[in-house]
Amino acid sequence: MSEIKIDTAKKYNYVLIGDSHVQFWSIGNNSLNLGMTGQTSEQIKLKYLLLKNEIKSGQKLIISVGANDVKSIATNPEKKEEIIKKCIENLQLIISENKNKFDRIYVMTVPPDFHVSFPYNFINYEDTFTSKLKINDEIRKLALKNKIVLIDTYEIFKNKTGYEYSIDGVHMNEKAYKILNEKIK
Numbered sequence: 001m002s003e004i005k006i007d008t009a010k011k012y013n014y015v016l017i018g019d020s021h022v023q024f025w026s027i028g029n030n031s032l033n034l035g036m037t038g039q040t041s042e043q044i045k046l047k048y049l050l051l052k053n054e055i056k057s058g059q060k061l062i063i064s065v066g067a068n069d070v071k072s073i074a075t076n077p078e079k080k081e082e083i084i085k086k087c088i089e090n091l092q093l094i095i096s097e098n099k100n101k102f103d104r105i106y107v108m109t110v111p112p113d114f115h116v117s118f119p120y121n122f123i124n125y126e127d128t129f130t131s132k133l134k135i136n137d138e139i140r141k142l143a144l145k146n147k148i149v150l151i152d153t154y155e156i157f158k159n160k161t162g163y164e165y166s167i168d169g170v171h172m173n174e175k176a177y178k179i180l181n182e183k184i185k
Contacts, residue, residue: 006032006054014184015055017094018044018064021108021153025062025177027184032058040072041065041090048094060184061102062151065091066110066135067170070128077127084131088138095146106184107143109136111153111176114166151183 014031016022023035032055034047044065069087073080091107098105110132136154143150156179157165157172165176172180 004034004051006051008054008056011056012058014060014062015058015102016062016064017048018062018108019067020171021064021067021111022062024171025180027181035064038068040068041087043068045090045093048097052097055101058101059103060106061098061104062106062108062184063091063094064108065094066132066139070110070132070135073131074124074128077124080127080131084134084138087135088142091139092142092146095142095148099146105146105148106151107139107148108151109139109154111156111170111172112158112160114157114161114163114169149184151180153180156180156183 010030012030012032014027015034016025016027016031017034019035019039020037021035023033023037025033025035027033034051036043036047039047066087069083073083076083095105095107112132132154136152140150140152142148153172157176160166163173165173165179167173
């Protein structure tokens with residue numbers, strides 16, 4: 001893994017933290033992208049806590065959590081409620097810690113599957129699908145409660161199919177990110 005380089009004197013236009021849904025999002029030159037493929041909300045929280053003193057401030061913070069928590073439910077369906085609860089607690093911690101550091105905070109819902117033929121045939125699909133819906137409902141409530149901006153990727157892309165907005169059926173492509181860029185202006 002490469003070292004994360006943060007210019008502690010710099011006020012970034014955008015700081016992105018989360019899973020692969022922000023990792024692949026290119027916003028501009030003056031941004032700090034801390035997204036990483038495969039990370040659960042617990043790992044994202046721990047990364048944030050390790051780096052929080054280095055991230056002095058920024059204009060806009062974008063947070064994406066939940067997708068890999070949903071994936072972990074496929075192999076741990078008996079822990080579904082516990083995983084969802086912990087995911088939302090981790091997100092709330094990141095939001096709370098940053099309310100006074102950023103001019104604006106955005107939180108993303110977990111995007112839908114884009115219904116293309118791909119090799120991600122989840123076991124316990126019903127559990128993962130309903131868990132994604134529940135996590136997204138909780139993310140919407142957190143956004144409202146904390147008076148932050150919601151980027152509802154699930155609603156934006158729920159009727160989009162194929163590769164028009166996705167590179168692999170799970171991750172968004174450049175065209176999808178252009179739509180999200182419009183949402184954060």
